[in-house]
Amino acid sequence: MKKESIALILACAAAVATVVSIAAFEILLGAALLAVIVSRQWRWPPITLPLCIWFTLTVASAAASGHLGAALPQIKKFYVYLMLFAVYSAVRTVAHVRVIVAAWAVAAVLSAAWSFEQLAKKYQIAVATHQDFYTYYVTYRITGFMGHWMTFSGEMMMVLMPILAVLFFSRDRRWKMWLGAALVPISCGLLAAYTRSMWLGAVVGGGYLIWMWRRWMILSIPVLIGLALLVNPFAIRERVVSIMRPRAELDSNEHRVVTRRIGMEMIKAHPIFGVGPEQVGKQYEVYLPADIHKPLPDGYYGHLHNIYIHYAAERGVPAMLALMWAIGQALADFIRARRRLSQDAEARWVLNGAVAVIIAIMLSGWYELNLGDSEVLGMFLAVIACGYAVIASTAETKASALHS
Secondary structure, eight states, X not given: OOHHXXXXXXXXXXXXXXXXOHHXXXXXXXXXXHHHXXXXXOXXXXXXXHXXXXXXXXXXXXXXXXXXXXXXXXXXXXXXXXXXXXXXXXXXXXXXXXXXXXXXXXXXXXXXXXXXXXXXXXXXXHHHTTOOHHHHHTTSOOOTTSSSHHHHHHHHHHHHHHHHHXXXXXXXXTTHHHHHHHHHHHHHHHHHTTOHHHHHHHHHHHHHHHHHHOGXXXXXXXXXXXXXXXXXXXXXXXXXXXXXXXXXXXXXXXXXXXXXXXXXXXXXXXXXXXXXXXXXXXXXXXXXXXXXXXXXXXXOOSSOSOHHHHHHHHHOHHHHHHHHHHHHHHHHHHHHHHHHSOTTOTHHHHHXXXXXXXXXXXXXXXXXXXXXXXXXXXXXXXXXXXXXXXXXXXXXXXXXXXXX
């Protein structure tokens, strides 16, 4: 087997493993990177510069905080960002991306199936202990193969986008039938995870794809939401209602308001370098606004549940802007590249899917630190890498045609 093929297989496996196991994902990523270097395929993606600035400012933040040792977990997480380089270097064609999406679908269906087993057990516990299911379940939700429901639902949300992109825009009919069937368990898993931020991201990201496919079909979204509320699977109506009428300490609305305000206080005090990586959870009480009194609303205060405010508070506004520069540049590059393609170009589904994933992640990121999860971050970077790989492949094809 050629070295290039080994690198491709390992890079694809690492991308898919993000849905299954963080240990397998990190091991396969290391092997993929080694294979890419040995086969001399290494490529620098177009967003390398802003990412390097993000890395540099993260280290500067750690040094400025005086807690360099405590910041090591976030510095070690730079390794996850190498997913972008491994996949971009190894993946070369739309067909390669299609294989990754198909494997993501299989892994997501299996994770969703396992989550349904978890859901059944949790329902049995609620009944056996005479507890209201909603009250019990909000605290103990399904996680699939992951360790937390936010990680699980973030992955289900992202997998849905490229599957829909294949169904809407691909001219290749292979796998379409079973990819369409995979939407059912994956969507049900996302619904049953009760993560409202990921619901919102999925609706808007999916809405973008529908708009680009058949604009009049955008009317199907409120119809589908209405049907879901009418049928009310997994008691989702109560969860939707909690957006406007939360149940005091049970729902996280007030908790997130408090964490955002704490973050703003941190930003005001340390706008350049922040309080330092891994310091938000250790110092949040110092930055409580004067009008907020203890006891604080129930919830996790180890991070700020918002990628924009958290990274600005933790590492400084310049660092947060560098990360947004990288993501924003990818979004703009994919939209521009998609516009240059003809309506029947197969690469369109890859670029539309990548745009939808970015939209979903950036919107849900207002309510959760989704990019703080290594599995979600790894998969997100793999999606961006696939988008750039297809752009490079299209450019190479055009160049070959001109010289032939």
